[in-house]
Amino acid sequence: MAEYEQVKTCYGQILVELGERNPDIFVIEADLMKASGSAPFLERFADRHINVGVAEQNLVGVAAGLAAAGRIPFACTMANFISQRSCDQVAMSVSYNKLPVKLIGCYAGITQEKNGGTHISIMDLAVMRCLPYMTVIAPGDCREFSQAVAAAADIDGPVYIRMPKLLPKDIFCGASEQFFPGKAYQLAAGDDAAIISTGLASGLAREAAELLADDGIHVRVLHLPTLKPVDEDAVAACARETGRIITVEDHGVYGGLGSLVSEITAARCPVPVSMLGMRDTFGLTADLDFQLDYFGLTPGHIRSTVKQLMNIAS
Amino acid sequence: MTYDALASIARDIRITTFRSIAHAGGGHFGGSLSIAEILAVLYFSEMTVYPEQPDDPRRDRFILSKGHAGPALYTALALRGYFPVEQLKLIDVPLSPYPKHVDRLKLKGIEASTGPLGQGLSIGCGMAISFKQQRLENRVYVLMGDGECDSGQGWEAAMACAKYKLDNLTLIIDRNKCQIDGFCDDIMPIEPLGSKYEAFGWYALQTDGHDVQAISEACSEARRTIGKPTVIIADTVKGRGVSFMEGQAIWHSGQVSESQLAEGLAQLEEMSHG
Structure with a gap:
């Protein structure tokens, strides 16, 4: 079986890199920073790290407001919460407004493991795929995940990235494939x-x-x-x-x-x-x-x- | 601008809004007529806006969270010079820039597309956080309906606005006491509304929502308030100025007959000259 890595380590690292390059990068959390791994960004850029508590609808709305003000927000919560609890906010505040909010669905799919049926997302990709203007990405390994997050910052529109808790370290067997949105x-x-x-x-x-x-x-x-x-x-x-x-x-x-x-x-x-x-x-x-x-x-x-x-x- | 001049603009907004909704074949009369003074104060006095360059980054932001009052906002924008008043005939016309619920992708001057209630304050919160982080002077104004205060997201946003000490954000609540299915007190009591916001860490003011001077002074007080967001609960009358609509939940949305149109216009004209 493949060797798996914690994706949150990649998320924290790439956010810090993006934050250093671009002062408009914001990170928004809903009391799941420990799952997403964005703490390094908080340590580095405290005034660009927002935590709204257990309030996923507000998470998405605040991100929409930041995007409307010209910033590039990465809003993260568990994949089923962001696609289900805040579905209307994603559809209306983000998609209908065509705002460049980057939605990160962490602990996606069966990598929720023992959190079970209440937490395992089975429809996040379906929901996000239905929404106009939304780019939908499900990276296959850790390196690709980091590249997808970086690519999302440059996409002029809303993006959903599926972020499992675990991903293989490398599915390309060392081949230096670069992630490009839309490429198979x-x-x-x-x-x-x-x-x-x-x-x-x-x-x-x-x-x-x-x-x-x-x-x-x-x-x-x-x-x-x-x-x-x-x-x-x-x-x-x-x-x-x-x-x-x-x-x-x-x-x-x-x-x-x-x-x-x-x-x-x-x-x-x-x-x-x-x-x-x-x-x-x-x-x-x-x-x-x-x-x-x-x-x-x-x-x-x-x-x-x-x-x-x-x-x-x- | 004098308060008399602002009051006159509010009357123009109300008459033109009434006529425009009627021309569109009906719509949300009640909650559009109740906000005329609020819009007059914001767009003609309180806010820094640039109608000739609606995207000017120095502008203040207004979010009509109760997006169904679009015709009133379109009217205020037209009178402020964003586009010709004649364009208001295109409200609700397919593919026009003036859909029933406001759409930022269709019209410059609209800061957020809204419709499903309860989402505007979160968006305003994000904008205000951005301005504060950049130490910019821009202010953010959000207008919510009182029925809209039923929604949970609004209270999530209220907590976040207080946490981040958004004294650059002013929330105005159109407290017209009616929602679609009836009186707010019957459908979902929300009082004591000011105390609720205070408990959430806000500075709360209550004012006459049809008195431009009172609204202006409340906005000034909000500007002077440091370290917390301000909510202005504006006491209004749903369907204000048209006797058969005033205080009637049924006029949240509807159509007027020819005779009702004439009657309503006559009353609003009389209000203007009275």
């Missing part, structure tokens, strides 16, 4: 099938491809860190060149990556799409390994699903 990344080459993944799942997809290679099956792995605007051509090429797609996400398949890929293939190149993710269910109280197994997201599950789609007995 091929993690493995092959034409037997395509695995399209996002966020935490991309490291698992890559491992599945290695298992399948041992079986003589060569799958393409396409990592989609940016779900909106999405690299439609890369997705369509997967459909056209492999004929079958498996999507993998630690998120509900409704409205998430599975839906997104299906929307593209339905319009451009209809092929069977098998969706791995959470289906009409909430998360549960369990560690990461248990969750991955329970929701069928392990490399082994992905391998089996590819074989099923290829009508090959496991």
Whole structure:
């Protein structure tokens, strides 16, 4: 299994770097600084670090006001809070106003682990993807996360970045891939099938491809860190060149990556799409390994699903 | 500007707003007519604004948190010279810069798009934090309805404004005592409103919301208040100036007949000359 790192360490570091470069960077918290890791920014730039307490709607509104005053606010709270409790504020104060607020959904997806179903976000990507002007990013590893945060500061519009508690250290195996918003990344080459993944799942997809290679099956792995605007051509090429797609996400398949890929293939190149993710269910109280197994997201599950789609007995 | 002149502008805002909403085929008469004096004081006396260069960074910011009173704000902006008054005929016309609820992307001079109630004070809080952090003199004004005070986000924002000592922010509450479904006292009692804000760390003032001098003096007092935000609870009458609308929750939103339009205009004209 991949080696995981705490993403909050990256968040604190990159915020300080951004804060040093740009006096307009603000950080807004809602009593979850310890989860987000923004304390180094507070230590360095106390007058640009705002904590509104347990008040997620105000968190987003204050960030909108800062953006309207010309600043670049990074507002962070847990992914399900920012996409659910403050959904209206994100939709109206941020998106409808087309303000460059950077929304960070921390402890996203099943990396909430034992906090369980009340805290595991299963619809944050779906909600954010629906909102006009919103850029939606689910980085696949720690380095990409930092690059996405830096890139978000330069995007003239609202951005949502999914920030799991844990991410693999490196899913590119040392290749110095630079994150660009909207770009898809091929993690493995092959034409037997395509695995399209996002966020935490991309490291698992890559491992599945290695298992399948041992079986003589060569799958393409396409990592989609940016779900909106999405690299439609890369997705369509997967459909056209492999004929079958498996999507993998630690998120509900409704409205998430599975839906997104299906929307593209339905319009451009209809092929069977098998969706791995959470289906009409909430998360549960369990560690990461248990969750991955329970929701069928392990490399082994992905391998089996590819074989099923290829009508090959496991 | 003299108080008489401000009062005269308020009357112009009220008449033109009434006519404009009627022309648009109906709308939020009650809560638009109740804020004419507040808008007159803010845009013609209290705030620093640059109608010819609406984006001038030195401007003060006004957020109409009760976004449904858009026609009253459009009228104040037009009379202040942001755009020709004739444009008010385009209120609610599809794709015009003057939708029912104000939209900052469509019209220069609108600082925040609002509609769903309860969001404006948070936005104002963020703006005021920004100005304070840069040690700028800009002031922020937020206008909320009293029914809007039911919403939780407004109180989240109230706490944050006090925490960050936003004495560059003034909140005005259009205390017209009606909300959509009836009287505030029946739907959701909010008194003692001033004491609530005081308990949240604010300086609270209560004033006659139809007396331009009283509103001006309250705004001046807010300017002099150091270390905390000020709320001005402006006692107003919903549908002010049109007898069949005054104090009637049903006129939160509606349409007027030809005869009601004539009657309302006659009363408002008489008010102007009286």
